[in-house]
Amino acid sequence: MASIELQGVAHRYAASDPKYAVNWLDQHWQDGGAYALLGPSGCGKTTLLNIISGLLKPTEGKVVFDGIDMTGLRTEQRNIAQVFQFPVVYDTLSVAENLAFPLRNRGFAREEIESRVQEVLALLGMQSRAGQRASSLNADDKQKISLGRGLVRSDVNAILFDEPLTVIDPHLKWQLRTELKKIHQRFGHTMIYVTHDQTEALTFADQVIVMYDGSVVQIGTPQELFDRPQHTFVGQFIGSPGMNVLACEIDGADAVVAGNRIGLQRQISAAGVGLELGIRPEHIELSASEGIAVQIVAVEDVGKHLVVRTQLAEQQIAVIVQEGTPIPEHAFLKIDPAKLNLYQDSFLVDAGS
Amino acid sequence: MKIHNNKAWLLVLPVLILVAISAIIPLMTVVNYSVQDSFGNNEFFWVGTEWFQEVLNSERFHNALQRTLLFSALVLAIEIPLGIVIALAMPRRGIGVTICLVLMALPLLIPWNVVGTIWQVFGRVDIGLLGYGLANLGVDYNYTQDTLDAWITLLVMDVWHWTSLVVLLCYSGLVAIPEVYYQAARIDGASRWAIFRYIQLPKMKRVLLIAVLLRFMDSFMIYTEPFVITGGGPGNATTFLSIDLVQMAVGQFDLGPAAAMSIVYFLIILALCWVFYTVMTSYEKQAGTGAGGGRYE
Numbered sequence: 001m002a003s004i005e006l007q008g009v010a011h012r013y014a015a016s017d018p019k020y021a022v023n024w025l026d027q028h029w030q031d032g033g034a035y036a037l038l039g040p041s042g043c044g045k046t047t048l049l050n051i052i053s054g055l056l057k058p059t060e061g062k063v064v065f066d067g068i069d070m071t072g073l074r075t076e077q078r079n080i081a082q083v084f085q086f087p088v089v090y091d092t093l094s095v096a097e098n099l100a101f102p103l104r105n106r107g108f109a110r111e112e113i114e115s116r117v118q119e120v121l122a123l124l125g126m127q128s129r130a131g132q133r134a135s136s137l138n139a140d141d142k143q144k145i146s147l148g149r150g151l152v153r154s155d156v157n158a159i160l161f162d163e164p165l166t167v168i169d170p171h172l173k174w175q176l177r178t179e180l181k182k183i184h185q186r187f188g189h190t191m192i193y194v195t196h197d198q199t200e201a202l203t204f205a206d207q208v209i210v211m212y213d214g215s216v217v218q219i220g221t222p223q224e225l226f227d228r229p230q231h232t233f234v235g236q237f238i239g240s241p242g243m244n245v246l247a248c249e250i251d252g253a254d255a256v257v258a259g260n261r262i263g264l265q266r267q268i269s270a271a272g273v274g275l276e277l278g279i280r281p282e283h284i285e286l287s288a289s290e291g292i293a294v295q296i297v298a299v300e301d302v303g304k305h306l307v308v309r310t311q312l313a314e315q316q317i318a319v320i321v322q323e324g325t326p327i328p329e330h331a332f333l334k335i336d337p338a339k340l341n342l343y344q345d346s347f348l349v350d351a352g353s
Numbered sequence: 354m355k356i357h358n359n360k361a362w363l364l365v366l367p368v369l370i371l372v373a374i375s376a377i378i379p380l381m382t383v384v385n386y387s388v389q390d391s392f393g394n395n396e397f398f399w400v401g402t403e404w405f406q407e408v409l410n411s412e413r414f415h416n417a418l419q420r421t422l423l424f425s426a427l428v429l430a431i432e433i434p435l436g437i438v439i440a441l442a443m444p445r446r447g448i449g450v451t452i453c454l455v456l457m458a459l460p461l462l463i464p465w466n467v468v469g470t471i472w473q474v475f476g477r478v479d480i481g482l483l484g485y486g487l488a489n490l491g492v493d494y495n496y497t498q499d500t501l502d503a504w505i506t507l508l509v510m511d512v513w514h515w516t517s518l519v520v521l522l523c524y525s526g527l528v529a530i531p532e533v534y535y536q537a538a539r540i541d542g543a544s545r546w547a548i549f550r551y552i553q554l555p556k557m558k559r560v561l562l563i564a565v566l567l568r569f570m571d572s573f574m575i576y577t578e579p580f581v582i583t584g585g586g587p588g589n590a591t592t593f594l595s596i597d598l599v600q601m602a603v604g605q606f607d608l609g610p611a612a613a614m615s616i617v618y619f620l621i622i623l624a625l626c627w628v629f630y631t632v633m634t635s636y637e638k639q640a641g642t643g644a645g646g647g648r649y650e
Contacts, residue, residue: 050536053540054539055536055539055540074539075536075539075540076539076542080540081540082536082537082540084533084536084537085533086531086533088533088534088537090551090552090555091555091556092551092555093551101541101543101547101551102540102541102542105541105542105543105544105547106542135555146537149537149541150540
């Protein structure tokens with residue numbers, strides 16, 4: 001177990017590539033923390049994980065474990081466990097031998113291997129199939145074995161998960177996630193969990209790190225990410241539907257969106273161009289008489305509530321409405337000014353309460 | 354109610370006719386010869402299994418069979434491991450891949466009799482580069498007179514000619530292994546040997562099966578090259594089944610025994626291929642039955 005620090009880490013896959021997959025990151029992961037790395041596909045999450053585990057050597061910067069520079073060390077020397085998106089099993093070995101593989105390679109004592117393997121088998125609920133050949137398992141079970149190989153060493157510096165539950169059946173997903181959380185509470189490994197699924201990230205981690213285009217745009221608890229997105233991307237990515245982002249201008253204490261004035265009820269220091277308002281669909285009320293006049297484009301019933309898609313000039317605004325609420329023909333939106341966030345060039349400049 | 358339409362059989366007819374013309378009819382003429390004797394004038398007499406008994410009990414057949422089996426065993430023992438090693442050493446990306454693949458494919462493009470002629474000349478002590486060179490180095494090498502030299506020449510030639518095939522098959526198996534397996538192995542701290550033993554070899558099993566079967570069949574049926582290089586000699590030292598068979602059928606015109614021998618020859622190949630296939634795929638069949646157990650060392 002160790003704290004992990006990235007110092008000015010940047011990576012590009014070819015020297016001729018003008019774009020960095022990971023963009024000059026400084027990041028500190030505390031010993032024993034459970035972190036989720038959340039972001040869309042291609043934002044550099046996997047690259048970052050591979051840099052930590054040493055599968056990739058960063059173009060620039062340092063990887064430091066507990067104050068010791070690991071940048072030049074190979075994966076084998078870093079003592080990291082990593083679970084990949086797609087199952088990797090050693091076909092000719094049995095389930096138990098697969099779990100024992102990382103321990104055998106590192107020359108653990110026979111008794112210790114046996115007890116660790118039994119423990120992980122119990123954890124995965126696969127004791128009865130210990131002797132079964134791994135190649136005969138289905139995809140779910142193969143991924144459980146991959147997961148198990150990540151958990152079998154108790155002395156690892158960190159366990160990295162790269163979207164490990166992508167191929168797993170939904171009901172098993174929930175169960176395994178709960179198991180992982182329990183394992184974390186019990187053994188206190190530093191865990192970094194990469195995912196593009198916000199539910200997965202928010203349920204697994206104490207701290208969620210949101211990545212976008214090779215950079216970390218926000219680190220925080222699930223609640224912070226929801227209430228105060230530091231970047232419009234975070235607002236749009238987290239929540240369903242995501243935060244509405246509306247281009248606006250500031251005039252005194254009012255925001256002007258497509259000619260409509262919205263009173264902010266607070267002094268705003270921001271000025272200039274590239275200003276945007278951020279408001280969650282949860283914080284807008286649909287009204288038949290007062291507010292900003294909009295056109296209703298679509299009404300989606302998502303089960304627990306309705307999502308009303310509206311349009312104001314060129315801009316889309318989603319509103320969450322309780323089931324059973326009548327949808328007015330001429331709709332108006334009442335926006336809670338206290339919940340409005342103001343962004344400039346995509347970054348938060350003035351947060352609501 | 355189910356309607357059976359037997360006209361569907363007509364669709365199989367073209368294939369049936371083709372197979373009949375290309376395989377079954379020629380094979381049946383051989384079967385026909387193998388149970389009859391002829392004294393010319395197109396007159397045939399039924400002799401039953403006499404020729405089969407004669408072939409199976411003849412020392413000549415036993416010797417030729419032993420030579421052929423030994424040759425195939427040596428070919429497999431050299432070419433399969435060598436092919437795997439070369440495939441492992443080949444580059445995975447860049448210009449080197451193309452260069453290697455072209456160089457590897459070259460020997461495979463040369464016709465059998467040309468390969469034989471190349472080595473026949475190459476090994477000659479009077480004018481051949483290899484033979485002349487070895488003689489000048491003081492090595493007593495002469496494939497036309499020395500049994501061991503003849504065998505070595507044939508084996509080296511076959512390795513030169515066909516190892517590429519094994520390499521190409523293994524290489525195709527290796528490049529098909531997803532990168533994530535190697536990453537997982539690094540995470541698991543696997544040694545180079547463990548990576549080979551537990552990732553590369555299992556993933557190559559299918560192509561290796563093909564390589565073993567092809568190399569076995571080809572080497573067991575080898576004819577052209579030894580015919581050109583040694584002509585079966587010195588003495589009978591390199592008279593393999595195929596050479597023996599041709600001598601019997603064309604040289605001595607013993608159609609009956611030659612036909613019986615052909616069938617026995619064919620059945621041996623079939624049986625050995627079945628054995629190879631069964632042994633190499635047996636692992637997969639027992640996969641679901643809990644083989645392996647909890648071994649940790």
